[in-house]
Amino acid sequence: MIKILFDLLQFLYSALPLITCVTAFTLLSVLLSKSIKKYAIVYYIVLGLPFVMVAIPFIGRIFGVETFGFSRVPFLGGIIRDYIHAGTFGFPLLIIIMYMGALNPRISWVNKLMSIRKELSIISGFPIFTHSLIRVSNNFPKALKYFTHHDEYMETAKVVNETGAWISNFSFVLGIVLLIIFIPLWVTSFDSVRKRMGGVKWKKLQKWSYVLYALLFIHAVCIQVGGILNPRGGSGGGRAPVENIQNVRGQSAGTADYPSVKNKISANAEKDGRGQSAGAADIKINPRTKQYIHLISLVLIFGSYLYLRLRKRKKHQGQRI
Ligand code: HEM
Secondary structure: OHHHHHHHHHHHHHHOHHHHHHHHHHHHHHHOHHHHHHOHHHHHHHHHHHHHHHHHHHHHHHOOOOOOOHHHOOOHHHHHHHHHHOOOOHHHHHHHHHHHOOOOOOOHHHHHHHHOHHHHHHHHHHHHHHHHHHHHHHHHHHHHHHHHOHHHHHHHOOOOOHHHHHHHHHHHHHHHHHHHHHHHHHHOOOHHHHHHHOHHHHHHHHOHHHHHHHHHHHHHHHHHHHHHHOHHHOOOOOOOOOOOOHHHHOOOOOHHHHHHHHHHHHHHHHHOOOOOOOOHHHOOOOHHHHHHHHHHHHHHHHHHHHHHHHHHHHHHHHHHO
């Protein structure tokens, strides 16, 4: 029974990574809301550690010092890579924070989430900064080169579709705008900064979160569309190819990386006997199909948010009249 459940979870994570992570983190946040509120500092330290583990070797490299690469440690390395790719931790957390504003706070589980909105915002910063650190240093310069030194870029990059390359590089450059908007929103999540700012200024600044959500949608969709049109220039489907550290340092993962992941999964399945009795986790989905599923998930998540947010606003306006 547990095996079937575990297999099903694995399958859902592989087929619908974003929706599975959003659901799992919503459940966890509701269940742990009291503990997150009470021991916020402990959560910050534990969940901030992967960021530190990425930042230390990164800073070391700037000064020419080669430090230990934590991403090579089993399990921990997987978490670090998921932090870098934003899709497993950072993005679901931002989606949960975004949805809180559109839901009815009188619903008990929404109320529990609302009580830890500040803490979740602070926690979301760790995977987002990890993602930004790597992406700003690796992807951003190359993406900028596409627009500033186009011919030079085309000589070295594997471009199979011009439109796809344009969309991917546009989304990477857009990442900088996202970062610029995200930093003040994140910093003002801390009580001390918020108090110093004053309520009116703080509320005004928070309006930028809507711009962040809109750009986040464009960033995520363009990465997928760019990846579909021009596989080597875009993302593979929102999830990290776990064993390929090269992708963490170089240009983002393409669909070409997925067969290796697939082989590894089948190899593991055979190793632990799953070869004979196939479970849900062994069902293979074509990487291209995964990308379309991810795109549809993005449209559904952001579309329903927009609908709920506008409905709430209309209701409020109706009550005021
Ligand atoms: C210059 C800065 C940035 C660049 C170049 C960049 C680039 C990328 C790339 C290459 C990917 C696909 C590969 C992967 O999953 O890691 C990606 C995904 C993503 N990025 Fe960024 N990014 C930047 C900043 C940001 C910031 C600041 C945020 C959030 C505030 C963000 C949010 C995301 C999300 C949520 C995904 C996953 C999309 C999905 O699952 O569909 N990025 N980004």
